[in-house]
Amino acid sequence: AQSVTQLDSQVPVFEEAPVELRCNYSSSVSVYLFWYVQYPNQGLQLLLKYLSGSTLVKGINGFEAEFNKSQTSFHLRKPSVHISDTAEYFCAVSDRFDTSYGKLTFGQGTILTVHP
Amino acid sequence: ETGVTQTPRHLVMGMTNKKSLKCEQHLGHNAMYWYKQSAKKPLELMFVYNFKEQTENNSVPSRFSPECPNSSHLFLHLHTLQPEDSALYLCASSQAPSYNEQFFGPGTRLTVL
Numbered sequence: 257a258q259s260v261t262q263l264d265s266q267v268p269v270f271e272e273a274p275v276e277l278r279c280n281y282s283s284s285v286s287v288y289l290f291w292y293v294q295y296p297n298q299g300l301q302l303l304l305k306y307l308s309g310s311t312l313v314k315g316i317n318g319f320e321a322e323f324n325k326s327q328t329s330f331h332l333r334k335p336s337v338h339i340s341d342t343a344e345y346f347c348a349v350s351d352r353f354d355t356s357y358g359k360l361t362f363g364q365g366t367i368l369t370v371h372p
Numbered sequence: 373e374t375g376v377t378q379t380p381r382h383l384v385m386g387m388t389n390k391k392s393l394k395c396e397q398h399l400g401h402n403a404m405y406w407y408k409q410s411a412k413k414p415l416e417l418m419f420v421y422n423f424k425e426q427t428e429n430n431s432v433p434s435r436f437s438p439e440c441p442n443s444s445h446l447f448l449h450l451h452t453l454q455p456e457d458s459a460l461y462l463c464a465s466s467q468a469p470s471y472n473e474q475f476f477g478p479g480t481r482l483t484v485l
Contacts, residue, residue: 260414288472299376299462299476300415346415350472357403357422358464358471362415 258283258349260363268369271339277332277366279347286352289330290360291321294344303345306330317341342370374398376477378463384483385453393448393480395463403471404446406438409460409479421446453484 263278281287288307292300304315311323321332330347347363376397385391397404406418420428421440435457437449446463460481464474 265412290472292476297478299378299464299478300474301476302473305473348472356471357420357427358405358466358474359428360415360417360472360474364412364414 258285258287258351258361260347260349260361262345262347262363262366264366265364266367266369268371269337270371272336274335275333275337275341275368277345277347277368279330279332279363281328281330281347281349283328283349283351287349288352289321289323290348290350291315291319291330291332292346292348292362294346294365296343300346303332337368337370339370339372341368343368376463376465376475378461378477378480380480381478382481382483384485385450386485387453387455389453390449390451392450393461393463393482395446395448395477397444397446397463397465397475397477399465399467399475401465401467401475402443403466403468404440404443405464405466405474406446406448407462407464409462411459415462419448450482453482455484458482458484 259282261280290305291303293303294300306323314320344365348360379394403422408416418432419438439447460479462479463477466474
């Protein structure tokens with residue numbers, strides 16, 4: 257079984273400032289890692305994913321995340337945020353070897369609010 | 373219509389009512405999912421259908437009844453719900469082998485009075 261902890265429930269930042277949203281996971285098996293974003297009144301949208309290879313992955317809208325196996329973390333970063341990045345962000349994990357269907361375990365979400 | 377659509381977007385029902393939520397995906401995917409999103413809780417996977425066959429029922433109470441008539445449509449039938457069932461219900465779809473890359477609909481905001 258896996259679990260995901262998003263360490264901050266809310267992160268307020270000013271426009272053009274850098275941001276980091278933290279995610280730690282727990283798993284007894286190798287995992288795939290994901291970040292999803294949910295804009296107001298919309299469903300979730302895949303932002304980026306780590307499957308294998310380089311531990312630094314780049315996603316849409318200028319976001320990137322780094323997989324740190326020793327610290328079991330997958331923090332999301334953006335060097336300069338925009339008002340339009342205001343949304344809720346979800347970290348998710350899945351068992352690398354269970355491929356029968358998409359069994360995602362989600363964190364509780366981090367609400368990013370970008371102020372002008 | 374593109375992507376994943378859900379109707380209705382908002383639903384208010386009494387505890388004795390029967391209603392249904394509808395989801396349709398226009399992506400040609402083979403797997404479809406129902407999730408429950410409650411305030412301050414992680415998304416909870418409720419049901420999974422893969423090639424129209426139910427492959428997961430995540431200990432969901434029987435007052436929720438899913439139906440998948442074909443790979444493009446998914447329903448969630450509701451009856452005798454409780455106030456704690458009020459939540460945002462999200463539908464998603466994905467395609468083998470990238471099952472974890474799920475595409476979500478906008479959700480149905482359900483309020484049970």
